[in-house]
């Protein structure tokens with residue numbers, strides 16, 4: 188038996204002054220708290236870690252403050268293309284989607300692909316067709332559009348550059364979302380969801396839906412969800428790197444997570460952070476960016492913070 192524990196993140200990067208203002212900050216903290224409360228409540232009632240993390244991420248996708256689902260950033264074409272993945276540490280099953288448009292909850296689609304298809308990863312139009320066949324809820328572009336993200340995009344449009352959604356100093360809406368959990372049976376799971384990076388090329392896929400890069404879970408080691416500049420996380424295979432350090436190098440969760448971010452990712456020139464949990468309920472949340480949105484809940488501790 189393990190003590191159920193759940194962790195969430197809401198992105199990493201610079202924390203703009205506007206967010207540090209108490210009333211705005213409270214909105215983020217409350218949103219992360221709702222996700223934790225709901226996910227933890229399920230774990231306490233016997234739900235699996237997988238069910239808990241999918242619920243936590245769905246709640247954050249539905250909250251327009253975060254760059255996932257509603258509130259996703261704009262691509263270079265002024266559209267929204269979302270990526271998401273889930274992984275079950277019990278059997279190493281995984282599901283992922285990339286570049287999907289109009290789907291209200293990409294994390295649920297990733298979960299469905301894992302459970303009801305012979306595939307792990309569907310992208311673009313075929314992922315949307317699959318969602319239609321499985322009667323997923325679609326929303327019009329206006330649902331995903333937020334004034335803030337539109338302004339953010341206008342500033343980068345034409346620059347030929349893409350930007351982490353939280354790297355401009357007047358942001359008041361933040362990042363990619365993710366959750367990791369351990370349930371009472373000691374099973375681990377992870378879910379990650381994102382709109383990607385502002386002004387990203389059409390078809391650009393980040394680390395979040397790539398198993399091993401931004402998302403990974405294995406009961407033998409840990410569950411990991413990453414956030415930051417995806418290209419570096421892909422090159423460093425960062426989520427799997429944490430697991431490997433534990434499996435082959437016998438590092439503790441904390442050592443493994445710390446090295447993956449502050450050694451491996453940093454040496455590549457990458458910025459970001461991750462959340463991780465092991466079967467004993469230990470958690471790690473390192474980051475090398477200026478800040479990170481994160482929180483956790485178990486029977487001993489609950490907190491949400493913007494550092």
Ligand code: ASP
Nearest residue numbers: 363383393414415416417
């Ligand atoms: N990792 C995400 C990506 O590169 C962005 C983020 O974490 O904010 O798509």
